[in-house]
Amino acid sequence: MTFGIRFENPGNTLVFDSGALHYRYFSKPSPTAVGSISGGVHTPYRFRVTLPSSSHVPMPAVRPVNGRVVKVRDVVPAGGGDWDIYVWSVTITGSDDQRDAVQVAPELYVFAPMIASSDQFGVRLFRQDGSVSFDSGFKPLMFRQTIAFSASAGGGSNWDTTPLPNQPDMTGFYQGDSSSVPSVAIPVILGSGGYSEANAELVNASEPADRWEYGWSLTSGGALSRRRLWAGTEKPSYTLDLAQSAGSEVAIQWQLAACTALVVEGSGL
Amino acid sequence: MSFGIRCWDSSGVMTFDSLSAVGGVTVDIVSTQGSLSVSSTVTRTYPEHAGRTIEVVDVSGWNFEPVTWSASSDYALGHPRVVFTLPAGGRWFLFVVLVK
Numbered sequence: 001m002t003f004g005i006r007f008e009n010p011g012n013t014l015v016f017d018s019g020a021l022h023y024r025y026f027s028k029p030s031p032t033a034v035g036s037i038s039g040g041v042h043t044p045y046r047f048r049v050t051l052p053s054s055s056h057v058p059m060p061a062v063r064p065v066n067g068r069v070v071k072v073r074d075v076v077p078a079g080g081g082d083w084d085i086y087v088w089s090v091t092i093t094g095s096d097d098q099r100d101a102v103q104v105a106p107e108l109y110v111f112a113p114m115i116a117s118s119d120q121f122g123v124r125l126f127r128q129d130g131s132v133s134f135d136s137g138f139k140p141l142m143f144r145q146t147i148a149f150s151a152s153a154g155g156g157s158n159w160d161t162t163p164l165p166n167q168p169d170m171t172g173f174y175q176g177d178s179s180s181v182p183s184v185a186i187p188v189i190l191g192s193g194g195y196s197e198a199n200a201e202l203v204n205a206s207e208p209a210d211r212w213e214y215g216w217s218l219t220s221g222g223a224l225s226r227r228r229l230w231a232g233t234e235k236p237s238y239t240l241d242l243a244q245s246a247g248s249e250v251a252i253q254w255q256l257a258a259c260t261a262l263v264v265e266g267s268g269l
Numbered sequence: 270m271s272f273g274i275r276c277w278d279s280s281g282v283m284t285f286d287s288l289s290a291v292g293g294v295t296v297d298i299v300s301t302q303g304s305l306s307v308s309s310t311v312t313r314t315y316p317e318h319a320g321r322t323i324e325v326v327d328v329s330g331w332n333f334e335p336v337t338w339s340a341s342s343d344y345a346l347g348h349p350r351v352v353f354t355l356p357a358g359g360r361w362f363l364f365v366v367l368v369k
Contacts, residue, residue, distance in 0.1 A: 007274055007287045013369050014321060015290035016274070020368070021298060057300045059328065059365065075300065075329045075363045119279045136276035140285050143292030143367075190365065192327045260326050262292055262365075268282065 003128045018125040023059055024138035025269050026112035035089065035103040044073050044086040049110050051081040056113045059141065060085045061190040063107040063266055064216035067092050069227045070106045071193055071215030085110070088215060088229055109188050109269055111141045145263035147179045147224055149194070152256040176214060178225035186266035189216050193226040194257045214256060224261055293324065293369035300363050303355035311353040318368045319348040328363040340364060
């Protein structure tokens with residue numbers, strides 16, 4: 001490093017670097033399109049944000065809520081400084097099968113790159129190229145906690161004789177996992193919850209049957225949890241399998257990627 | 270507070286506290302679209318952070334489509350490097366790269 005300043009915390013983790021991409025709280029937008037579930041198809045909520053520069057990229061985060069699953073599904077540039085952020089957000093139904101869940105408006109927090117504020121005092125830092133990297137007049141994006149979720153895989157022994165997709169509770173599917181209790185008053189989570197593909201083995205054939213996304217929730221005890229969110233049926237041929245599966249055994253296998261949740265304090269934003 | 274740095278805005282609200290921050294700092298945000306027809310790679314290097322570790326967090330790396338991506342990091346160059354491998358299909362990915 002030949003220019004600027006850096007800080008480490010007592011654990012020697014870098015927590016500030018004037019040359020880094022410091023982000024700031026930008027907005028908590030309202031959806032421009034409401035999500036829905038119809039015919040087993042999830043349509044996400046859409047949020048449009050307009051950033052000050054076409055070169056800026058937003059960082060979206062969502063607030064996990066007990067009884068719901070929420071997930072940022074897509075972040076897509078829409079021209080100029082416009083970005084469309086798609087969010088899935090559903091209730092957890094009594095059967096814990098989000099096929100028949102109800103969409104519920106998510107809380108989305110958007111962070112954007114630092115620019116110069118209008119404050120007349122404070123700290124403003126610049127990169128070597130002269131661009132603003134930090135301005136104390138904004139609320140900087142500060143990670144307060146990282147929560148790691150491990151990769152998982154399983155199934156095979158979870159036999160179920162109830163034909164898909166009519167099981168009231170697909171116990172063979174991985175429900176999700178939970179980890180530490182967020183250390184902030186209002187946790188806001190950056191990071192995808194991962195993805196799982198389930199395979200239903202029917203009549204000696206292995207066909208990808210259902211796909212599951214994993215989003216964020218909170219347990220009743222307040223721990224951060226990633227929970228499954230039904231994303232759709234994989235193939236039309238699945239229907240054919242169903243016709244053959246009445247009364248037969250169904251083996252379910254799944255795999256789920258590891259991921260990290262970055263926890264931000266949402267209080268005061 | 271006996272050491273570290275804090276910042277307040279003009280209304281007196283604390284906006285930064287070096288003792289409360291964990292997880293590293295954001296050095297890169299990778300918003301990229303995969304190729305429509307073939308898998309593709311995106312390589313990023315961070316020579317100014319030699320000696321530090323990096324972590325990649327996917328913000329929207331998964332989607333309705335059963336796509337698989339990977340983010341492989343190494344330090345063979347003497348500084349952090351990440352190689353993103355993106356599947357065909359043309360969808361957008363958003364990753365955050367942290368240095369610790």
